[in-house]
Every structure is written in C-alpha cells, then in structure tokens.
Amino acid sequence: MTQDKSGWTRSEMAARAAQELQDGFYVNLGIGIPTLVANHIPEGVNVTLQSENGMLGMGPFPYEGEQDADLINAGKQTITTLPKSSFFDSATSFAMIRGGHIDLSILGAMEVAENGDIANWMIPGKMVKGMGGAMDLVAGVKRCIALFDHTNKRGESKFLRACTLPLTGQNCIDMVITDLGVFNREDNQSRFRLTELAKGISLDEVRAKTEANVIIE
Amino acid sequence: MTQDKSGWTRSEMAARAAQELQDGFYVNLGIGIPTLVANHIPEGVNVTLQSENGMLGMGPFPYEGEQDADLINAGKQTITTLPKSSFFDSATSFAMIRGGHIDLSILGAMEVAENGDIANWMIPGKMVKGMGGAMDLVAGVKRCIALFDHTNKRGESKFLRACTLPLTGQNCIDMVITDLGVFNREDNQSRFRLTELAKGISLDEVRAKTEANVIIE
Amino acid sequence: MNGKIYNSANEALADLCHNGMTVMSGGFGLCGIPENLIAALRDSKASELTVISNNAGVDGFGLGQLLETRQIKKMISSYVGENKEFERQYLGGELELEFTPQGTLAERIRAGGAGIPGFYTKTGVGTLIAEGKEHKEFDGEVYVLESALKADLAIIKAWKGDAEGNLIFKATARNFSPMMAMGGTVTVAEVDEIVPVGSLDPNFIHTAGVFVQRIVEAKCEKRIEQLTLRERA
Amino acid sequence: MNGKIYNSANEALADLCHNGMTVMSGGFGLCGIPENLIAALRDSKASELTVISNNAGVDGFGLGQLLETRQIKKMISSYVGENKEFERQYLGGELELEFTPQGTLAERIRAGGAGIPGFYTKTGVGTLIAEGKEHKEFDGEVYVLESALKADLAIIKAWKGDAEGNLIFKATARNFSPMMAMGGTVTVAEVDEIVPVGSLDPNFIHTAGVFVQRIVEAKCEKRIEQLTLRERA
Numbered sequence: 001m002t003q004d005k006s007g008w009t010r011s012e013m014a015a016r017a018a019q020e021l022q023d024g025f026y027v028n029l030g031i032g033i034p035t036l037v038a039n040h041i042p043e044g045v046n047v048t049l050q051s052e053n054g055m056l057g058m059g060p061f062p063y064e065g066e067q068d069a070d071l072i073n074a075g076k077q078t079i080t081t082l083p084k085s086s087f088f089d090s091a092t093s094f095a096m097i098r099g100g101h102i103d104l105s106i107l108g109a110m111e112v113a114e115n116g117d118i119a120n121w122m123i124p125g126k127m128v129k130g131m132g133g134a135m136d137l138v139a140g141v142k143r144c145i146a147l148f149d150h151t152n153k154r155g156e157s158k159f160l161r162a163c164t165l166p167l168t169g170q171n172c173i174d175m176v177i178t179d180l181g182v183f184n185r186e187d188n189q190s191r192f193r194l195t196e197l198a199k200g201i202s203l204d205e206v207r208a209k210t211e212a213n214v215i216i217e
Numbered sequence: 218m219t220q221d222k223s224g225w226t227r228s229e230m231a232a233r234a235a236q237e238l239q240d241g242f243y244v245n246l247g248i249g250i251p252t253l254v255a256n257h258i259p260e261g262v263n264v265t266l267q268s269e270n271g272m273l274g275m276g277p278f279p280y281e282g283e284q285d286a287d288l289i290n291a292g293k294q295t296i297t298t299l300p301k302s303s304f305f306d307s308a309t310s311f312a313m314i315r316g317g318h319i320d321l322s323i324l325g326a327m328e329v330a331e332n333g334d335i336a337n338w339m340i341p342g343k344m345v346k347g348m349g350g351a352m353d354l355v356a357g358v359k360r361c362i363a364l365f366d367h368t369n370k371r372g373e374s375k376f377l378r379a380c381t382l383p384l385t386g387q388n389c390i391d392m393v394i395t396d397l398g399v400f401n402r403e404d405n406q407s408r409f410r411l412t413e414l415a416k417g418i419s420l421d422e423v424r425a426k427t428e429a430n431v432i433i434e
Numbered sequence: 435m436n437g438k439i440y441n442s443a444n445e446a447l448a449d450l451c452h453n454g455m456t457v458m459s460g461g462f463g464l465c466g467i468p469e470n471l472i473a474a475l476r477d478s479k480a481s482e483l484t485v486i487s488n489n490a491g492v493d494g495f496g497l498g499q500l501l502e503t504r505q506i507k508k509m510i511s512s513y514v515g516e517n518k519e520f521e522r523q524y525l526g527g528e529l530e531l532e533f534t535p536q537g538t539l540a541e542r543i544r545a546g547g548a549g550i551p552g553f554y555t556k557t558g559v560g561t562l563i564a565e566g567k568e569h570k571e572f573d574g575e576v577y578v579l580e581s582a583l584k585a586d587l588a589i590i591k592a593w594k595g596d597a598e599g600n601l602i603f604k605a606t607a608r609n610f611s612p613m614m615a616m617g618g619t620v621t622v623a624e625v626d627e628i629v630p631v632g633s634l635d636p637n638f639i640h641t642a643g644v645f646v647q648r649i650v651e652a653k654c655e656k657r658i659e660q661l662t663l664r665e666r667a
Numbered sequence: 668m669n670g671k672i673y674n675s676a677n678e679a680l681a682d683l684c685h686n687g688m689t690v691m692s693g694g695f696g697l698c699g700i701p702e703n704l705i706a707a708l709r710d711s712k713a714s715e716l717t718v719i720s721n722n723a724g725v726d727g728f729g730l731g732q733l734l735e736t737r738q739i740k741k742m743i744s745s746y747v748g749e750n751k752e753f754e755r756q757y758l759g760g761e762l763e764l765e766f767t768p769q770g771t772l773a774e775r776i777r778a779g780g781a782g783i784p785g786f787y788t789k790t791g792v793g794t795l796i797a798e799g800k801e802h803k804e805f806d807g808e809v810y811v812l813e814s815a816l817k818a819d820l821a822i823i824k825a826w827k828g829d830a831e832g833n834l835i836f837k838a839t840a841r842n843f844s845p846m847m848a849m850g851g852t853v854t855v856a857e858v859d860e861i862v863p864v865g866s867l868d869p870n871f872i873h874t875a876g877v878f879v880q881r882i883v884e885a886k887c888e889k890r891i892e893q894l895t896l897r898e899r900a
Contacts, residue, residue, distance in 0.1 A: 243644045265598075265643070265644070267644070273642050273643065273644055274598075274636075298636055300631045300632030301596075301598040301600065301631050301632070301643065302636040303600055303634075303636045303639040303642040303643065304636050304637050304639070305639075305642060308548075309642075311548075312544070312547060312548035312549070312616060313642070313644055313645075314549075315548060315549030315550070316546075316547045316548045316549040316616060317549060318547075318616070318644050318645060319644070356549075357549050
C-alpha cells in the first residue's frame with residue numbers, strides 16, 4: 001500500500017473502528033467505509049453482524065454461483081449465512097435496533113457536531129435518496145461510532161460546531177473516527193476529546209482542520 | 218333430552234349462535250356456553266377457530282394418551298391441531314384480534330345493555346379473576362355476539378337499560394342470543410330488535426323479562 | 435378445495451384495483467418484491483396510486499414499472515435512491531414523496547394491521563421527520579408520535595403458501611411482507627410454490643392464513659441489484 | 668464453545684436476583700412456564716418482586732411457589748383465577764395487583780422491548796382500565812394510551828435452543844415468551860433441549876439470540892390444568 005499521504009486510509013479507519021468491537025457484541029455496520037470493518041474483526045472476538053433488512057449473523061460474500069437473490073444485506077449486496085444466523089421481519093429487526101438490543105452501530109456521516117448530532121442523509125436542493133434505517137439506528141443503538149473523512153473535498157471540516165445539514169439524529173454519536181484520529185467522549189453530556197492521532201498527523205493539523213470545539217491536547 | 222321447561226337449552230343457544238357462522242370466517246369462541254358453538258358448525262361451512270393464546274385452526278379434544286401439555290386453548294383445555302393450523306405468539310394473536318382480522322367473537326356476559334355495552338369480567342366486592350382477553354376481543358373483533366341466560370338466578374333481567382357492573386367494553390355487542398330468543402341490530406347506532414323467539418316463549422314473556430329498551434313486536 | 439388460490443396474478447387482482455387506492459408492496463430493494471403482482475397492477479391501469487414500499491424499484495423493474503406508466507401519485511418509502519425515473523418525476527413535481535425512517539415504516543405498517551392507531555418512538559426526534567408531529571416525554575426522554583399505515587391492498591411475495599393462505603418466507607426476502615399482510619384490507623400473496631394444506635409445520639408458519647385473502651403461484655425473475663462475490667482461495 | 672449455556676437454572680440466575688426487582692415470566696396458564704427458573708427464583712429468596720405474567724400459576728406450582736414464600740409484592744396480569752393463595756393474599760391486602768387486558772399486556776411487553784414507550788389502543792376504552800389514562804382521537808374514534816413494560820429479568824421456557832441463544836417454541840407454549848425475551852434487560856431461557864449451533868433452520872428461529880443472554884437445558888413436569896379428552900368412536 002502506498003503511503004504517499006499522512007493520515008489513515010479508509011481501510012485503516014475501518015481497522016481502528018474494529019478495535020471497538022467486544023466479544024459477544026451485536027453490531028450493525030452502515031454502508032460504505034463501515035462495511036469494511038467486517039474485514040478487521042480481531043481474532044478471538046466473536047461478533048454477530050446485524051443487517052437491518054432482517055438478519056443476524058451475516059456471513060461473507062458468496063462464491064460465484066452460490067449467490068441467492070433472496071439473501072442480501074442492507075446494502076443490497078449478496079451475502080451468505082453462518083451457523084448462528086437467523087432471519088426475521090423488518091419490524092422485529094427494528095425492534096432490536098430501537099429497543100437497544102444492538103450494542104454498536106458504526107456509520108458514515110456527512111457532518112457530525114460537537115454535541116453528538118449527526119447529519120448523513122440529505123443535502124437540501126439535491127435529490128434526496130432517503131434515510132433508510134439510519135435514523136432508527138442512531139436513535140436506538142446503545143453506542144454509535146461515526147466514521148468519515150475529517151474534511152470535505154474543499155478541505156473544510158466535517159466535524160462542526162453545529163451541523164448545517166438536516167439532522168439524522170440528535171446527540172447520538174459517542175465516538176468519531178476520521179482519517180486524522182479518534183475522538184471519544186464519556187457520555188452524551190461530555191465534550192469530545194482527541195484520544196488518538198492517525199499516523200503522520202500532528203495536534204496542530206487536527207486543530208486546524210476541526211471546527212468542533214473538542215479537547216485536543 | 219328432557220324438555221321440561223320452555224326456552225332454549227345451552228346447547229340450543231350454541232346451535233343458534235352457530236347459524237351466524239359463515240363460510241371462511243375466522244372465529245373466536247369464549248369460555249363456557251360459547252365453547253359449545255364448535256359442536257354445531259353447519260355442514261359445508263368452513264370456519265377457522267382462533268384461540269387467543271396463540272393458535273388458528275383449533276382442532277377437537279385429543280383422544281386419551283394423545284394430549285400434549287404444550288397444546289391448549291384459551292380455556293386451558295387440551296386440544297389438537299388440524300392440517301390448516303398455525304401457532305404464533307400472543308402479540309401476533311392480539312394483533313389479529315385488535316386489528317379487526319377476526320370476523321366474529323361469541324362470548325358470555327353477566328350483563329348487556331341496550332346500547333351494546335357488555336360487562337362480563339368483574340363483580341365489585343368479590344374476588345376478581347381478571348378480564349383475560351375479553352376486553353381486547355370486544356374492542357377489536359368485527360362482530361360480537363353475546364350468549365347468556367336472559368335472567369339471573371333471582372329472575373332479574375341481564376339485558377339492561379345500562380350495565381351496573383364494570384364494563385368490559387362500550388357499545389360493542391352486535392347481537393344477543395339468550396335462552397329466550399335472538400336480538401339483533403343493524404349497526405352500533407341502532408336499537409336491538411327481537412328477531413327470533415325460542416321455543417315455547419311468548420312475546421309477553423320476553424317483554425316481562427327484558428329491562429333493556431329493545432324492539433319486541 | 436381451491437380455497438384462496440387464484441390461477442394468475444392478473445386474475446387475483448382483477449376486481450381489486452381502482453384509481454386512487456393505497457397499495458402496500460413488500461420487498462427490500464428488489465429482494466422479496468411481488469414481481470408478478472406489480473406487473474398485474476400495471477396491467478390494471480389503476481392510477482393515482484399511493485404506494486407504501488420501502489423502496490421504489492429500479493428503472494423498468496419492480497415498482498419502476500408503475501413509475502414509467504405514471505400510475506403512482508405518491509410514494510411512502512425510506513429510500514428511493516436506485517431509480518432515475520423516480521428522480522425525474524419527483525424533481526419535476528409529478529410525484530409526491532413521504533419519507534419515513536425504515537424502522538418507523540415497518541412499525542407503522544404493523545400498527546395499522548394490529549389496531550394501533552399511533553405509537554411513540556425516539557427515531558427522528560429533532561429531525562425534519564418529526565416536525566409538526568406531537569411529542570411526549572416518557573421517563574425524561576422525548577418521543578414523537580407516529581401514526582399507523584393501512585392500505586386497500588397489500589401485495590407481497592412469499593416462498594411457499596397453502597390454500598388457507600398460510601405463508602413462509604425465505605431468508606431476507608421476508609422483510610416488510612409479514613407486516614404488510616396485516617396492514618392490507620385485502621392481501622394478495624404470490625409464492626414460489628403452492629403446497630398442500632397440512633404440509634407446512636404449524637410451529638413455523640410466518641404469516642397465518644387469516645392475514646391473506648388470495649394466493650397465486652408465479653415464477654419470479656429475482657433480479658440481483660449488487661452481485662458481490664468472494665474470490666475462491 | 669459454551670456460549671450462553673449454563674449448567675443449571677440456579678446457576679443461570681445466581682447473580683441476577685435481588686429484592687425489589689421486576690421479573691417477566693412466560694407462559695399461559697401452566698403452558699410454557701419456565702418451571703425450573705421459577706424454582707430457582709424461589710431458591711434465590713429475592714423478595715418484594717414485581718412479577719409480570721399473564722397468570723399467577725396454581726397453588727404450589729409455577730408462580731404459586733413464589734406466592735407461598737411471599738416473595739411477590741405485586742403482579743401485573745390479565746387473569747389470576749386459578750389460585751387460592753393468590754386470592755387470600757390479595758383480599759388480605761398483602762399483594763398488589765394490576766390487571767391489564769391480555770392483548771394490551773402482550774403489546775406492552777413487546778413495546779418495552781422494541782423501544783416504544785407508549786401506544787394507543789381501543790381495548791379498555793370506557794372501562795376501569797382506562798381511568799386516569801390519556802385518551803386521544805384518531806379518525807373519529809377514541810383510543811387510550813398504554814405504556815411499555817420492561818423488566819430487570821425475563822425468564823422464559825422454549826422448546827429448543829442453541830449456545831447463541833436462538834430459540835424455537837412448541838405449539839401454544841410460545842405465547843408471551845418471545846415478547847418477554849425482548850422486554851427483559853437480561854433474559855434467561857430454559858429449554859427442553861439444547862441443540863448444536865447451526866442445527867436450527869435460520870428461516871424458522873422464533874427468538875433470535877440477541878434477545879437471550881443465558882440458556883439452560885432443564886426437564887419440565889408440564890402439568891396439565893384441564894385435561895379434556897374426546898371419546899374414541
């Protein structure tokens with residue numbers, strides 16, 4: 001892998017997020033970078049992946065010829081079962097999510113605010129695709145980690161004082177992992193604090209690229 | 218069967234109620250006299266009996282040695298399955314009932330009022346056993362028939378101007394069948410009308426024994 | 435006895451379709467959609483439809499077929515991102531759209547079928563979705579009131595079914611269909627296979643016959659949206 | 668891997684019981700009750716319990732055992748008619764009782780597990796049950812607001828289960844148990860048989876492992892309350 005720039009790659013971000021997985025956890029992974037977390041589950045850590053379209057115990061992608069149109073994940077990708085798998089309807093699936101039975105959700109974000117708000121479903125003026133299950137996930141899952149590039153294409157911070165886009169959920173993000181590092185907070189009344197720097201990243205760079213009022217020291 | 222008194226026997230009341238069953242109906246039968254309705258389902262009428270503890274397609278009692286403690290009806294009696302049977306949990310069972318998917322409920326009553334109110338679960342000052350599923354049934358099932366002895370042991374009418382006992386449900390009884398006859402109404406804004414006399418019963422006897430302001434002519 | 439069995443999707447819907455009706459259609463993406471019943475709904479030419487479905491199909495397939503014919507007036511969905519025709523009609527103001535979060539959608543449909551006119555949820559509190567809706571505090575947390583969804587007609591796809599309307603579903607093709615079976619005034623199911631009454635184990639019937647009024651056996655194309663494969667070692 | 672498996676009912680409850688806790692207990696009548704876990708709860712001597720269960724067992728069996736030892740402070744049930752000791756304690760003012768209609772009870776428990784703090788229902792409108800509760804009109808009809816039920820511990824009985832906590836139930840012994848599995852902060856299941864992970868068909872698992880924290884295999888007496896038989900012809 002070429003290391004022509006500093007900060008974490010998407011795969012490294014996913015690998016860092018995977019360290020938050022604990023043995024016995026039930027986890028929902030969002031579409032995009034969060035999906036990559038499944039490739040980095042630590043050895044000896046037994047994690048059960050939930051797919052909100054109605055499955056627990058998501059297995060890997062099928063080998064060619066073994067795909068089944070009736071067996072997909074929430075990203076509409078063909079997948080497989082594991083011995084522990086179970087299927088259920090959408091109401092039961094979201095009863096798991098909204099009832100607080102899922103331990104961890106890792107999801108992408110367009111913006112996260114210092115108070116834990118997240119926006120990841122809508123850009124006004126553009127065609128809106130919909131929130132899918134994201135609003136349910138951030139409102140219901142015990143712990144939510146947002147995984148996103150720290151800045152947008154114009155170099156502007158996506159970790160903000162306040163979200164400018166329509167919210168997906170209020171005060172629901174517990175940890176932020178970006179290409180620059182890890183930001184954690186003790187509870188949803190606390191401020192985020194930089195707890196880890198990505199390789200080749202300085203405190204000053206994080207300060208320069210972070211609009212949110214977070215503890216960086 | 219001895220015919221030493223006029224009016225319908227319990228079995229005859231059940232048989233009359235069974236005439237209200239239509240082909241394809243899903244029906245819930247209450248405990249007591251209503252249970253007997255199952256013995257009188259007309260030939261060629263395909264009815265599916267629901268048991269609110271989680272079964273559709275209730276079959277007859279088992280032969281000795283074939284009883285199964287895991288297979289009972291809402292009266293806690295041992296029963297059997299039919300080829301069409303299905304089992305489900307209590308929430309789904311009452312989704313059927315409260316969602317209006319059951320065509321007909323036939324249930325016993327302590328009192329029914331001329332406005333369709335029913336009381337059948339509680340006598341103040343006595344030990345209260347509980348309403349079980351009765352409140353859900355009268356509130357949710359499309360059509361409710363109350364099946365009861367027209368008078369109490371003291372000869373007093375149980376078909377009243379207004380219920381004196383705590384209600385099970387408001388304005389929910391569509392038809393009344395007693396040992397004296399059948400009382401029907403077109404909708405829940407209409408008055409009940411005597412539509413059928415039991416054998417050996419006169420209009421005057423019905424008038425004398427009915428407190429409710431119903432049409433008897 | 436034929437029970438609830440119809441010979442074709444078109445026959446099953448023949449007398450059920452009318453302009454302005456509300457239709458629930460099962461499936462997540464293209465997984466578990468009632469392909470033949472959607473085509474029959476298109477053939478019925480019923481228009482001004484309100485369609486409740488998690489997604490809107492893709493161009494020319496699934497509900498995309500009803501978009502092409504302009505039979506849909508309004509969609510109630512959680513995600514419609516796979517459909518250019520949808521985007522064109524929506525941006526052109528020809529199509530109404532009510533977004534509802536996926537879990538709220540599933541629960542609203544279940545509520546409609548279960549006699550629950552409204553329920554409270556934390557989902558969407560503080561977002562556009564909750565604007566104008568009643569809020570209420572339980573145990574110090576704020577929740578929003580969501581209302582039930584019902585439909586004149588629910589069309590769903592199951593794996594196997596019998597003449598009594600008992601159904602089982604396969605894998606993730608189940609998704610919204612069991613709730614829609616409850617939420618439709620009339621529910622029509624298409625199945626891969628009709629099996630004799632008594633051959634489905636009563637312990638493992640997913641949708642009891644009481645929720646299903648008509649059933650038809652029909653062959654599905656079962657298109658895959660995102661074929662993702664693993665390399666053989 | 669032993670996963671969620673415990674060796675005995677007493678071991679499974681050992682560190683979970685404390686005075687004043689709320690316990691959900693599955694079953695309808697004596698059908699599908701967690702006999703061994705109820706006995707283990709008795710052995711724990713935890714008292715001042717609030718017990719959520721459709722019924723209260725019979726004298727000396729099922730929850731009747733916890734009434735004899737006076738461990739129950741309050742019952743939330745729909746029907747308690749089979750129990751003389753219950754009647755004695757209730758009439759003597761030693762036991763609190765909250766009646767809730769059976770369907771409302773099932774839905775309140777499901778709501779507790781599904782993150783729904785309250786829902787509206789027609790059941791009980793105009794009766795004692797609705798007194799003092801909020802009412803609301805939907806489409807011209809009046810409904811009453813019912814609240815969710817949750818519990819510190821849910822004890823349930825299933826037919827088969829695996830080390831992941833996946834469960835299947837048999838016949839009408841299912842009743843309230845799937846909802847209680849959702850409503851308990853910790854759910855412990857006793858099963859007739861523990862089977863290897865992978866032997867339950869994923870399409871037909873009634874309760875997914877996520878809802879079950881502990882599981883134990885135990886033999887049940889399965890007492891029949893009303894043995895009713897048909898005459899052989």
